Amino acid sequence: GAGVSQTPSNKVTEKGKYVELRCDPISGHTALYWYRQSLGQGPEFLIYFQGTGAADDSGLPNDRFFAVRPEGSVSTLKIQRTERGDSAVYLCASSLNGGAGSTDTQYFGPGTRLTVL
Amino acid sequence: GNSVTQMEGPVTLSEEAFLTINCTYTATGYPSLFWYVQYPGEGLQLLLKATKADDKGSNKGFEATYRKETTSFHLEKGSVQVSDSAVYFCALTPPGGGADGLTFGKGTHLIIQP
Numbered sequence: 001g002a003g004v005s006q007t008p009s010n011k012v013t014e015k016g017k018y019v020e021l022r023c024d025p026i027s028g029h030t031a032l033y034w035y036r037q038s039l040g041q042g043p044e045f046l047i048y049f050q051g052t053g054a055a056d057d058s059g060l061p062n063d064r065f066f067a068v069r070p071e072g073s074v075s076t077l078k079i080q081r082t083e084r085g086d087s088a089v090y091l092c093a094s095s096l097n098g099g100a101g102s103t104d105t106q107y108f109g110p111g112t113r114l115t116v117l
Numbered sequence: 118g119n120s121v122t123q124m125e126g127p128v129t130l131s132e133e134a135f136l137t138i139n140c141t142y143t144a145t146g147y148p149s150l151f152w153y154v155q156y157p158g159e160g161l162q163l164l165l166k167a168t169k170a171d172d173k174g175s176n177k178g179f180e181a182t183y184r185k186e187t188t189s190f191h192l193e194k195g196s197v198q199v200s201d202s203a204v205y206f207c208a209l210t211p212p213g214g215g216a217d218g219l220t221f222g223k224g225t226h227l228i229i230q231p
Contacts, residue, residue, distance in 0.1 A: 004160075033218055042121075042206050043161070045218025059218060091161065103149045103168045103210070106219060108161040 002026070004109035006092050012115045013082055021077040021112045023092030031098020032075050033106060034067055035091040043091050049075060050098055082116045089113050119144045123207045123222035130197055131230050138192040138225050140181075140207035148209040150174075150183055150190040151219065155204045164192075164205070202229045 005024045013019050025032050030051055035043035045059040049069045057067075064082075069075040079086055089111040095104040124139045142148065152164040152174070165174030167183035167190065174181050179194045190207060207222040 035218070040223065042208070042221030042223050043219070045220065048218055056218065093161075103166065105163050105166075107163075108153075110160045 004092055004094055004107050006090075006109040006112050008112060009110065010113045010115075012117065014117050015082060015084060017082050017116075019079050019082055019114065021079075021090050021114070023075045023077070023094075023109060025073065025075070025092070025094030026107055027073075029094035029096055029107075030072070031095040031102070031104065031106075032069060033093040033095075033098075034075070034077050035093065037089045037091055037111070039088075046077070048098065055098075079114075082114075084116050087114055087116045119148070119209060119211055119220045121207050121209055121220055121222035123205075123225050126204075126224070126226035127228050128225060129228045129230065132199055133196045134229075136192070136194040136197045136201075136227070138205055138207075138227070140190045140192065140222060142188050142190065142207075142209050144188075144209055144211055144220075146212040147185065148211050150181070151208040151210075152179070152181055152190070152192050153206040153208060153221075155206070155224075157203065161206070197227075197229050199229045199231050202227055 032049040034046040037043040048056040051072045064080045067077045091111045092109045093106040095106045120143045149168045151166045154164045165176040167174040170185040172183045204224045206224045208219040
């Protein structure tokens with residue numbers, strides 16, 4: 001079956017602009033995660049959804065970052081007033097159940113490379 | 118907080134050499150431990166995992182044993198191939214009650230020469 005997909009694959013924007021990044025998880029997966037990976041670093045957790053609700057948003061760096069998952073499937077990560085430091089690869093992952101202490105495998109998408117000029 | 122430390126790369130080996138990539142962690146309680154791999158041009162994929170102390174995860178000839186006494190989860194393979202060239206990430210999730218995302222190390226770039 002289809003894996004996790006993310007669009008766009010690349011996004012170039014100017015400082016101060018607003019961007020939206022989309023994630024389509026594996027069908028039937030209730031848990032969805034967003035991560036950010038800067039050059040030479042491992043992915044950093046941003047936010048976790050269980051169904052439609054954000055169960056853990058402790059990794060969001062500030063209030064310019066927001067994510068939604070209105071129907072419990074597709075999710076959109078939204079970044080307002082982008083800054084050059086936001087440039088990174090944004091990864092989405094999904095798992096069957098998730099939840100505190102879950103060991104369910106997280107399946108990752110190919111990522112969106114965001115460049116803020 | 119939780120953290121993962123893994124050996125710096127790049128690590129360059131000849132084909133059929135023995136591989137060890139060190140990984141140690143800091144976490145409250147007993148986390149679950151993972152190794153993810155990213156092949157050139159591909160997304161992250163799970164290589165193996167261990168969910169409790171003394172468990173051994175294995176896949177594709179790779180192994181790692183969860184050692185709580187040394188808080189380590191070192192990745193090993195007896196005979197590497199050129200196709201193993203990739204970036205390897207050690208990661209953890211805390212036990213129930215903690216944050217729900219994976220905490221990753223910085224990654225180790227492995228280069229296997231024929």
